[in-house]
Amino acid sequence: MADTNVPVIRTDIPHSARIWNYWMGGNDNYEIDQIAGDAGLAVDPEIATMASQSRQFLIRAVRFLSEERGIRQFLDIGTGLPTMQNTHEVAQSVNPDARIVYVDNDPLVLTHARALLTSTTPEGVTTYIDADFHEPEQIVADARNVLNFNEPIAVMFMGVLGHARTYEDLLRIVRTVIDAVPSGSHLIMWDGTDDSQAYVTLCENYTGTGGTPYIPRPQAQIRAVFDGLEMVEPGFTSITQWRPEGIARKAISAYGAVARKP
Numbered sequence: 001m002a003d004t005n006v007p008v009i010r011t012d013i014p015h016s017a018r019i020w021n022y023w024m025g026g027n028d029n030y031e032i033d034q035i036a037g038d039a040g041l042a043v044d045p046e047i048a049t050m051a052s053q054s055r056q057f058l059i060r061a062v063r064f065l066s067e068e069r070g071i072r073q074f075l076d077i078g079t080g081l082p083t084m085q086n087t088h089e090v091a092q093s094v095n096p097d098a099r100i101v102y103v104d105n106d107p108l109v110l111t112h113a114r115a116l117l118t119s120t121t122p123e124g125v126t127t128y129i130d131a132d133f134h135e136p137e138q139i140v141a142d143a144r145n146v147l148n149f150n151e152p153i154a155v156m157f158m159g160v161l162g163h164a165r166t167y168e169d170l171l172r173i174v175r176t177v178i179d180a181v182p183s184g185s186h187l188i189m190w191d192g193t194d195d196s197q198a199y200v201t202l203c204e205n206y207t208g209t210g211g212t213p214y215i216p217r218p219q220a221q222i223r224a225v226f227d228g229l230e231m232v233e234p235g236f237t238s239i240t241q242w243r244p245e246g247i248a249r250k251a252i253s254a255y256g257a258v259a260r261k262p
């Protein structure tokens, strides 16, 4: 009998996480995703830059917290498909005993995560929670089985909060997780903003395909997610300009920051 728990991978319809992977330069995508991805690029040529630069921001932020703030625990919510330099690879390359919990609610991501998101060191821990971030209490409860909530944790929402159903949900989700972690924990977050009409149109088109809507929000709303936290320099900025390590890049409509819970 067929195992109904094994998600069917459809290669005849495009899939958002695979399109994102394609824009990022990854290999976990099919021709159908490349066609949809190219159609997206025709609407918003900046989207591939956003995808690839978001990964560079993740790498810089995780390395910074690992090296300079001694963070050894990461809760990466909305993991996406494994691609180059995932959170656990960056964190465990600095601190081999780093513990990483990934969270996503997509069956395809789950399949890939089981195969690819495994620790790169014997002393490290990498696990995956299959959960919807609209239920943050559940995520915290499950993460407590792996992470020590008496020690600082980096909470990550990397280009995922546009999927929150409402802005009130978005704030509640982040606040619930941040309230659960101790002082010295950090929030790494970025999201697409509505200051590019091309990006807004791209998101509207995507919603029209029946995919989970992605809502670009004003910069001020994204900035407000960090209220009550201490900004790490340079503060809230285009992700291309967050500690750019000497490389001058233009701003894009993707804004974020790293901040510490006092």
Ligand SMILES: C[S@@+](CC[C@H](N)C(=O)[O-])C[C@H]1O[C@@H](n2cnc3c(N)ncnc32)[C@H](O)[C@@H]1O
Pocket: 017, 020, 054, 055, 058, 077, 078, 079, 080, 081, 103, 104, 105, 106, 109, 131, 132, 133, 134, 157, 158, 159, 160, 163, 212
């Ligand atoms: C644009 S991808 C971002 C991937 C990754 N964070 C990165 O930086 O490359 C958005 C991810 O959010 C996940 N996602 C969307 N809605 C979600 C929800 N309600 N709960 C958990 N994950 C969700 C999707 O499955 C997808 O993997």
